[in-house]
Amino acid sequence: xxxxxxxxxxxxxxxxxxxxxxxxxxxxxxxxxxxxxxxxxxxxxxxxxxxxxxxxxxxxxxxxxxxxxxxxxxxxxxxxxxxxxxxxxxxxxxxxxxxxxxxxxxxxxxxxxxxxxxxxxxxxxxxxxxxxxxxxxxxxxxxxxxxxxxxxxxxxxxxxxxxxxxxxxxxxxxxxxxxxxxxxxxxxxxxxxxxxxxxxxxxxxxxxxxxxxxxxxxxxxxxxxxxxxxxxxxxxxxxxxxxxxxxxxxxxxxxxxxxxxxxxxxxxxxxxxxxxxxxxxxxxxxxxxxxxxxxxxxxxxxxxxxxxxxxxxxxxxxxxxxxxxxxxxxxxxxxxxxxxxxxxxxxxxxx
Amino acid sequence: xxxxxxxxxxxxxxxxxxxxxxxxxxxxxxxxxxxxxxxxxxxxxxxxxxxxxxxxxxxxxxxxxxxxxxxxxxxxxxxxxxxxxxxxxxxxxxxxxxxxxxxxxxxxxxxxxxxxxxxxxxxxxxxxxxxxxxxxxxxxxxxxxxxxxxxxxxxxxxxxxxxxxxxxxxxxxxxxxxxxxxxxxxxxxxxxxxxxxxxxxxxxxxxxxxxxxxxxxxxxxxxxxxxxxxxxxxxxxxxxxxxxxxxxxxxxxxxxxxxxxxxxxxxxxxxxxxxxxxxxxxxxxxxxxxxxxxxxxxxxxxxxxxxxxxxxxxxxxxxxxxxxxxxxxxxxxxxxxxxxxxxxxxxxxxx
Numbered sequence: 001x002x003x004x005x006x007x008x009x010x011x012x013x014x015x016x017x018x019x020x021x022x023x024x025x026x027x028x029x030x031x032x033x034x035x036x037x038x039x040x041x042x043x044x045x046x047x048x049x050x051x052x053x054x055x056x057x058x059x060x061x062x063x064x065x066x067x068x069x070x071x072x073x074x075x076x077x078x079x080x081x082x083x084x085x086x087x088x089x090x091x092x093x094x095x096x097x098x099x100x101x102x103x104x105x106x107x108x109x110x111x112x113x114x115x116x117x118x119x120x121x122x123x124x125x126x127x128x129x130x131x132x133x134x135x136x137x138x139x140x141x142x143x144x145x146x147x148x149x150x151x152x153x154x155x156x157x158x159x160x161x162x163x164x165x166x167x168x169x170x171x172x173x174x175x176x177x178x179x180x181x182x183x184x185x186x187x188x189x190x191x192x193x194x195x196x197x198x199x200x201x202x203x204x205x206x207x208x209x210x211x212x213x214x215x216x217x218x219x220x221x222x223x224x225x226x227x228x229x230x231x232x233x234x235x236x237x238x239x240x241x242x243x244x245x246x247x248x249x250x251x252x253x254x255x256x257x258x259x260x261x262x263x264x265x266x267x268x269x270x271x272x273x274x275x276x277x278x279x280x281x282x283x284x285x286x287x288x289x290x291x292x293x294x295x296x297x298x299x300x301x302x303x304x305x306x307x308x309x310x311x312x313x314x315x316x317x318x319x320x321x322x323x324x325x326x327x328x329x330x331x332x333x334x335x336x337x338x339x340x341x342x343x344x345x346x347x348x349x350x351x
Numbered sequence: 352x353x354x355x356x357x358x359x360x361x362x363x364x365x366x367x368x369x370x371x372x373x374x375x376x377x378x379x380x381x382x383x384x385x386x387x388x389x390x391x392x393x394x395x396x397x398x399x400x401x402x403x404x405x406x407x408x409x410x411x412x413x414x415x416x417x418x419x420x421x422x423x424x425x426x427x428x429x430x431x432x433x434x435x436x437x438x439x440x441x442x443x444x445x446x447x448x449x450x451x452x453x454x455x456x457x458x459x460x461x462x463x464x465x466x467x468x469x470x471x472x473x474x475x476x477x478x479x480x481x482x483x484x485x486x487x488x489x490x491x492x493x494x495x496x497x498x499x500x501x502x503x504x505x506x507x508x509x510x511x512x513x514x515x516x517x518x519x520x521x522x523x524x525x526x527x528x529x530x531x532x533x534x535x536x537x538x539x540x541x542x543x544x545x546x547x548x549x550x551x552x553x554x555x556x557x558x559x560x561x562x563x564x565x566x567x568x569x570x571x572x573x574x575x576x577x578x579x580x581x582x583x584x585x586x587x588x589x590x591x592x593x594x595x596x597x598x599x600x601x602x603x604x605x606x607x608x609x610x611x612x613x614x615x616x617x618x619x620x621x622x623x624x625x626x627x628x629x630x631x632x633x634x635x636x637x638x639x640x641x642x643x644x645x646x647x648x649x650x651x652x653x654x655x656x657x658x659x660x661x662x663x664x665x666x667x668x669x670x671x672x673x674x675x676x677x678x679x680x681x682x683x684x685x686x687x688x689x690x691x692x693x694x695x696x697x698x699x700x701x702x
Binding site: 076078079080081083108109110111112113115138151152153154155156157159167169177179181185209210211228229231232233235236238239242243246247248249252253254276277278280281282287290291293294297298300301302303304305306307309310311312313 | 427429430431432434459460461462463464466489502503504505506507508510518520528530532536560561562579580582583584586587589590593594597598599600603604605627628629631632633638641642644645648649651652653654655656657658660661662663664
């Protein structure tokens with residue numbers, strides 16, 4: 001039976017999400033900002049990180065696990081750095097605030113690094129890395145993932161998360177280069193999708209507690225995700241966790257709360273955003289042309305047999321953004337039903 | 352026949368390298384700094400990046416491809432950023448200068464990012480990432496590799512290098528965490544070592560122009576290195592190349608000179624160093640204890656069958672440093688012969 005998919009315009013989705021957040025008591029301006037970012041996640045094709053997460057956010061808010069009236073506080077500040085306490089607010093709002101601050105600082109100092117603690121899940125990493133693009137800045141975002149899915153290399157206790165990184169770099173006539181990746185071969189969402197579809201996973205995504213390949217996604221709970229490049233990906237996950245977690249006084253390692261399994265404990269999620277002003281290094285137009293040249297060069301490489309084209313990171317994102325801005329955002333029937341339940345609970349008009 | 356290995360004290364090695372550089376006309380202070388960094392590379396076990404490279408550096412100097420009287424210039428500067436022109440000097444000197452400047456700036460602003468162009472090969476990435484540790488700072492170093500060894504994902508033209516990253520994070524009673532990694536599964540040096548020893552490579556290191564696994568290192572010229580995590584490692588190599596190369600006006604992509612094959616062309620090597628002051632985020636002692644806790648936690652994970660212990664990035668480095676500080680640095684007979692040749696050419700006392 002094919003999955004039922006209907007589409008919704010970004011305007012309608014944005015209004016719906018904002019109405020839901022407002023119904024929980026979130027101030028209108030914050031509800032609008034959050035709705036805007038979550039809709040953007042869907043517009044750029046990050047289906048697992050947009051409105052798909054709304055039911056969980058609402059559940060956490062109603063369970064008292066997320067503060068809709070969060071007041072952000074600068075715990076530490078220097079001219080090019082800050083540490084924000086997110087007061088257990090929605091991650092999107094914390095990181096939107098942190099990124100605005102980083103851009104404001106980088107305008108003066110050339111670079112800024114803003115960390116956050118007592119935050120929550122903030123959607124896709126690329127949302128924040130891309131914000132500085134409009135100021136001719138490069139953005140870099142790192143987060144401690146919201147559940148642990150892999151052990152240190154050689155171990156069996158899941159002490160690390162997929163700790164993602166996103167970097168966005170402006171181009172001139174080409175789309176920006178936007179890398180958005182987990183430090184594991186597959187994100188956990190891909191395992192869930194394979195399970196839903198009854199498909200096997202390729203070797204290399206997961207291993208079991210004996211170190212053998214695990215290819216049946218129904219057995220995912222018996223194993224762990226594998227980091228990219230083995231010990232290298234373990235090292236990246238560890239370093240990113242320290243920079244986004246430990247350094248900010250946020251959770252890392254055994255302290256990480258699985259936010260899907262536990263809706264009430266304070267997650268103390270940590271993230272960081274770095275904004276780097278291209279103008280502090282180069283003429284922005286010249287640099288952007290240089291990035292176009294990188295595009296042309298990579299695209300011009302001869303291809304391996306069976307490969308249709310070289311892609312650059314962020315290329316698919318831009319294509320999906322253009323398509324969905326035009327034709328709307330696809331919503332599966334089960335998600336639409338879930339969202340109808342949320343609407344009914346909150347007393348807002350359904351999508 | 353077992354390889355002949357003799358050892359040399361770090362003091363003797365340092366003096367020898369400094370004497371060689373001075374004999375080429377390099378000022379004494381610079382020769383000392385360079386010798387110090389190259390010896391440190393050997394002390395921490397980066398055998399492929401220490402004195403092993405001296406013959407090549409000397410060859411390039413004598414061929415006119417490297418400027419021993421380089422004068423570094425700040426092409427751009429803001430309070431937390433700078434762009435250094437290395438005047439085609441030795442990479443070690445350029446990056447030593449850049450890292451000192453980054454630390455000085457970060458002391459005031461909390462973070463600094465210093466890029467460099469018109470530099471050259473600078474030895475192992477960890478050398479520079481570790482410099483800020485003594486100031487309770489975190490160091491992050493990225494470079495454009497000195498020869499292209501991989502195509503963009505799906506292609507066959509080698510437009511990218513192994514573009515390495517190193518990050519160093521201070522601990523209290525444990526060694527610092529030091530990640531130093533190429534964005535490829537194997538560094539090219541490991542392929543060369545396998546070839547020398549007549550060993551096959553495991554699948555996953557290289558593919559040939561048909562996309563098939565290449566396991567015979569004698570055929571290395573027919574194939575390419577594979578990036579970690581496939582398209583993810585390609586993305587990292589691309590982003591690192593742009594940040595350390597394009598942004599600094601340094602070589603990237605087709606412009607990269609293979610410094611082993613060509614001793615005269617200006618390489619215009621690009622690097623970057625980021626220094627992040629822990630004090631701008633946390634009490635340094637508390638943070639360092641937090642890193643000790645990360646060590647304990649990772650070490651305490653139960654193990655996969657056949658695994659003896661969990662290792663942290665930088666653990667081997669510290670062990671080798673302690674051993675070699677005590678018993679000296681191993682030098683193979685062929686390398687010793689090469690160094691004797693260099694000494695004789697330059698009229699300095701042999702090692």
